[in-house]
Amino acid sequence: MTSQIFSPDVEQxxxxxxxxxxxLSGGLLAIRKNFDVFGIAVLAEATALGGGVLRDVLIGAIPPAAFTNLGYFVTPLVATLVVFFLHPEVARINLTVQTLDALGLGLFCVTGTAKAHDYGLGVVASIALGMLTAVGGGVIRDVLAMETPSLLRWDRSLYAVPSLVGSTLTALLISIDRLNTLTGSTAALLAFVFRMLALRYNWRAPRAWHRGSSNTGEH
Incomplete structure (x- = not known):
């Protein structure tokens, strides 16, 4: 199966x-929203596992991996305890958290695309589900916290686009039968670097053309 890009131990x-x-990112948002410990745990679990669960349900990988691997379910609870007791310290290393988040984004868009392909989906659908794996949890997090999802906000640096790039490259590698540990890692690294550059230079997606004039009724 192409989804086994890395050895089982490394992928785990x-x-x-x-x-x-x-x-951690879900827990920190819950702290800012003044949630109690249960709310922090819910937001941490949803952020960490939401994208993968949605992907698995859509491709028919039932039950989702999040419910068959105890480590997947327990890890967000550990993160909950970390932010509950140490959230000022975690918030102070925000750049480190964002860097690791970008690494996770790169990894999940690649493995998500590959897994979708393994379940018989075509190129476009596999790309979409790879991106969903990477960003879906963040969307669920923001919705639960009653915020506009970050990837829909023009004032936030690019997030979905780097995952789309990584997913697209992965799908192309699969289509030419060249997806392996080296090329998969390269695709993940490309998404990671793209995301970090977007953070560094505040890259944003363009808004509607002539948006200002259309609001005033000008033509």
Whole structure:
């Protein structure tokens, strides 16, 4: 199966690392929203596992991996405890959290695309589900916290686009039968670098053309 890009042990470690960092971001938002410990745990779990669960349900990988691997479910709870007791310290290393988050983004868009392909989806659908794996948890997090999802906000640096690039490259590698540990890592690294550059230079997607004039009724 093409989804086994890395060895099982390596992929397990990478998955858990990505889940942990995504859970931290969910927990930190819950703290800012003044949620109690249960709310923090819910937001951490949803952020860390939401994208993968949605992907697995859509492709028919039932039950989702999040419910068959105890480590996937427990890791966000560990992140919950970290932010509950140490949230000022975690908030102070925000750049580190964002860097690790970008790494998780790169990993999940690649493995998500590959898994979707393994379940018989075509190129476009596999790309879409790869991106969903990477950003879906963040959307669920923001909706639960009653905020406009970050990837829909023009005032936030690019997030979905780097995952789309990584997913697209992965799908292309699959189509030419060149997806392996090296090329998969390259695709993940490209998405990671893209995301970090977007953070560094505040890259944003363009808004509607002539948006200002259309609001005033000018032609």
């Amino acid at each position: 470690v990478l998955d858990l690392a990505g889940i942990f960092v995504f859970a």
